[in-house]
Amino acid sequence: MRVLLVEDEPEMASALSTALKGHDMVVDRVATVGMAREAILTNSYGAILLDRQLPDGDGLALIPNLRAHGIQTPIIVLTARGDLADRIAGLDTGADDYLGKPFAIEELLARLRAVLRRRSDMPTETLQLGRLTYNADHREASIGGIVLALPRRELLVLETLMRRSGRTVARSTLEEAVYGFDDEIQSNALDTHVSRLRRKLAENDAGVEIHAIRGLGYLIKRTS
Known part of the structure; x- marks a missing residue:
């Protein structure tokens, strides 16, 4: 599965990319909302991992635009802004899940599996x-x-x-x-x-x- 990781913090991006590749995923890394939009419109992804605090704006701003274009790729928001109001905002904007930093990679993988199951018509392919x-x-x-x-x-x-x-x-x-x-x-x-x-x-x-x-x-x- 090909995953888009939208994360501007180099160490975090590198660690997540390495962990995901270790679970048989192909990972594309970008660091801004603009780069993410371009990547999504030109490639097909199984899931998107989206940071909020990016150099050119809030990552949440990307989600309504994607949904308006009919792109229903599962999106998990990864952010240090993890209080209740922020989580509600993320989910209401159209994200499939919201995970506050810091988090264990095992939890991220479990949540990724969960959103993929929810988006699939078949429990097992x-x-x-x-x-x-x-x-x-x-x-x-x-x-x-x-x-x-x-x-x-x-x-x-x-x-x-x-x-x-x-x-x-x-x-x-x-x-x-x-x-x-x-x-x-x-x-x-x-x-x-x-x-x-x-x-x-x-x-x-x-x-x-x-x-x-x-x-x-x-x-x-x-x-x-």
Whole structure:
């Protein structure tokens, strides 16, 4: 899942980004309301973590604008302004949750899971192809019921391909799913992730194959 972190305090932003990446999330970091608005209008996010006290204004001012444009991405407000009146203001403005600083990362992750469940029509999202199963809620891939140990980026490649099984997924789409704004991308990095993933699927008889579509990207389909 791709998350937008809107936080201008460098140490806080770095700590949160590291923690979220450790839970298989791609994190884009921005530091102002203006940068957040631009990022949201040009990218797709699973959730937004929004600080209030930003250099160019109150982060809450962003929320009504997004909702007016039909953007219903879950938003958790993270702020040192955590008294009752501030929490009510945040929720009334359209935020899905409001978490006062300081907070434990475990609580943030729990609240993130909760808002995602509330926004989902299905309690658990499971993708199936051949003998391969991907549980989106737990970010876990399994073959014939046996969990497949995959590094974070290989798991993100697999999820992106499975959501579009049988269709070509452009390289740019895969790179956007796997890398955040701050990540350095080597020229052959994506190909390396796909190659390792393809080998593991074959070794474990997943019943699926990943095909390279020359000049375009990759697709995953059942083994013929």
